[in-house]
Amino acid sequence: MFKGKIGIIWTLDRICKWNCDYCCVDAYCVKREGNFISIDSNNFKYKELLRSKNIYSQGQDILIKHGLSLSLEDKLTVLNNLKGVNLEIGFSGGDFLLNKENLKVVQVASKIFGKENIGISATGVGMTIGYLKNYLDYIGQLDFTFDNIESNDVNHKQSGYNNSNLQAFKKNVNLCHSKKVVTQALIPISNTNKNADIITILYSTLKKVGVDKIYLMRTFPVGRGMKRLIDPLSREDYISAIEKYYELEEKTSGPEVNIMCALKCLFPEKWDDPCTFLRSTIDITSSGNLIADAFAYGLKGDPLTQEIIFGDLKKNRLVDLINQPKIQKLQKRIHENKGHCKVIAYINNQSAGINGFFSNTDPLGKK
Numbered sequence: 001m002f003k004g005k006i007g008i009i010w011t012l013d014r015i016c017k018w019n020c021d022y023c024c025v026d027a028y029c030v031k032r033e034g035n036f037i038s039i040d041s042n043n044f045k046y047k048e049l050l051r052s053k054n055i056y057s058q059g060q061d062i063l064i065k066h067g068l069s070l071s072l073e074d075k076l077t078v079l080n081n082l083k084g085v086n087l088e089i090g091f092s093g094g095d096f097l098l099n100k101e102n103l104k105v106v107q108v109a110s111k112i113f114g115k116e117n118i119g120i121s122a123t124g125v126g127m128t129i130g131y132l133k134n135y136l137d138y139i140g141q142l143d144f145t146f147d148n149i150e151s152n153d154v155n156h157k158q159s160g161y162n163n164s165n166l167q168a169f170k171k172n173v174n175l176c177h178s179k180k181v182v183t184q185a186l187i188p189i190s191n192t193n194k195n196a197d198i199i200t201i202l203y204s205t206l207k208k209v210g211v212d213k214i215y216l217m218r219t220f221p222v223g224r225g226m227k228r229l230i231d232p233l234s235r236e237d238y239i240s241a242i243e244k245y246y247e248l249e250e251k252t253s254g255p256e257v258n259i260m261c262a263l264k265c266l267f268p269e270k271w272d273d274p275c276t277f278l279r280s281t282i283d284i285t286s287s288g289n290l291i292a293d294a295f296a297y298g299l300k301g302d303p304l305t306q307e308i309i310f311g312d313l314k315k316n317r318l319v320d321l322i323n324q325p326k327i328q329k330l331q332k333r334i335h336e337n338k339g340h341c342k343v344i345a346y347i348n349n350q351s352a353g354i355n356g357f358f359s360n361t362d363p364l365g366k367k
């Protein structure tokens with residue numbers, strides 16, 4: 001059984017300007033190539049003549065035509081099927097602000113669940129082209145990634161990604177604060193940003209631009225990241241990076257530093273069993289399916305295994321899906337690998353099938 005408020009991440013659209021090597025959901029990179037528009041991802045490669053001034057609206061139409069994005073009507077049906085459950089929703093992508101129709105989805109969600117229960121994450125391109133300011137009356141939190149000061153970080157291979165996010169955020173930060181929107185920078189810790197000197201610059205840059213909170217994450221070997229281009233970090237690497245952030249927070253009194261569930265297992269004295277998998281969190285895919293976890297995606301952005309797909313929210317109510325025996329059976333097993341991230345445990349033990357989620361195979365978990 002789920003207890004208390006459920007946190008849902010909803011991958012609203014996978015359209016994006018960027019083509020990051022570590023994209024968890026294998027987003028669809030839309031770009032202009034001369035007179036053509038191209039779409040690139042592991043799952044879908046496509047090219048056609050450019051017909052619109054706005055490549056993202058043409059890109060979005062192509063994705064809908066190929067069944068790779070829901071129509072507005074379908075999204076509103078999903079929203080309607082979420083009613084009756086105590087929820088907070090984090091809308092993410094891709095960069096769903098590139099699809100202007102999504103403003104309507106966020107407005108309706110805000111009306112149903114309350115502004116304070118709605119968060120969005122976006123890149124600087126979405127914040128600019130998608131008019132972030134139009135969303136601010138309907139959301140309680142804005143997240144964006146800012147994880148390196150170098151423009152050619154191998155995590156992204158996309159020159160300008162971090163800077164573009166930061167610049168767009170700077171233009172909106174005052175408005176965010178006046179609308180009481182909490183702002184948060186997401187920092188997946190990796191080999192390219194784990195050193196104390198880089199952390200110091202990242203932290204002070206974010207402090208200077210007025211970010212409220214920093215959220216430290218693992219770099220997940222899921223989605224396109226399953227190819228593992230960079231070496232995984234050791235426990236010691238993670239701990240020393242996290243402690244550096246805490247030290248800076250204490251010294252300079254903010255931004256507030258928080259760490260994700262999959263890192264809390266490094267501090268068992270503070271967090272005994274921090275994984276929220278099917279306890280208090282769940283995920284909706286860009287096709288409207290309910291799946292177990294926001295990181296449980298494979299190379300082509302599909303759920304890691306059929307066994308963690310719980311049903312189509314275009315056709316079923318959430319309250320019915322979360323109370324089905326398939327979920328209850330998995331919920332009975334969540335204590336089996338206390339202190340392990342279930343998704344990373346599965347990635348390291350895929351041959352065990354669904355049992356992999358409950359095996360002691362997260363290298364940061366308890367031995």
Ligand code: SF4
Nearest residue numbers: 261275276277341342
């Ligand atoms: S499976 Fe991993 S990412 Fe998901 S809730 Fe558990 S610790 Fe967090």
